[in-house]
Amino acid sequence: MFRDMLEEVVQSTPGGLGAVLMGYDGIAIDEYRLDSSGPDLQMLAIEYANVLKEMTRMTDVLDTGHLEEVTVKTEEFFFVLRSVNEEYFMVLTIARSGNPGKGRYLMLKRVPQLNEELS
């Protein structure tokens, strides 16, 4: 079920390359890759788990409200990171020619369902 959801998000996002659902402890629940191109999803998500933990600590310190979403733009990719709940998050990898806005929307729409399944 998680894999189907990840696949749907990747396939419906223009430029979508892969998505992973992962715990903040760095252990992945499931992933979907369009093909073998793009960065290693597991390695990427483990690195992002650390960054998100640091950012969550920071938003608490700065009192700016709960962290919901982070969009990262590099020379080659967009990465959309979406918090699902306090234990899990999703990362979507998109080509630079793709549409991160659509990816963000699709991930946001799936949060309530994911939350239900994960609790």
Place this chain on the structure above:
Amino acid sequence: MFRDMLEEVVQSTPGGLGAVLMGYDGIAIDEYRLDSSGPDLQMLAIEYANVLKEMTRMTDVLDTGHLEEVTVKTEEFFFVLRSVNEEYFMVLTIARSGNPGKGRYLMLKRVPQLNEELS
């Protein structure tokens, strides 16, 4: 000159609250705040300097190309972080009712000029 540029970006972004130009070493060059609302810009930029350094290290490890921009969405704010060069970055704080897309565009447009002034 930096303050005028920061003021222009904040004033031209719907929901813009403040902007700061800062070194990755955590030392600010200049800042502009619309009023005293919103989080402390210096404290925020120091925290984000650490996150950006960690993300730059990570994008190098993952070989995903140079880090250009990060957009953070919390319950209360958007934060747009834009790398200017290897030494400096900008942070723009926007209300959740604002337009981070416009802010991103305005910051991107000012990078070449900033680069020239800073080198």
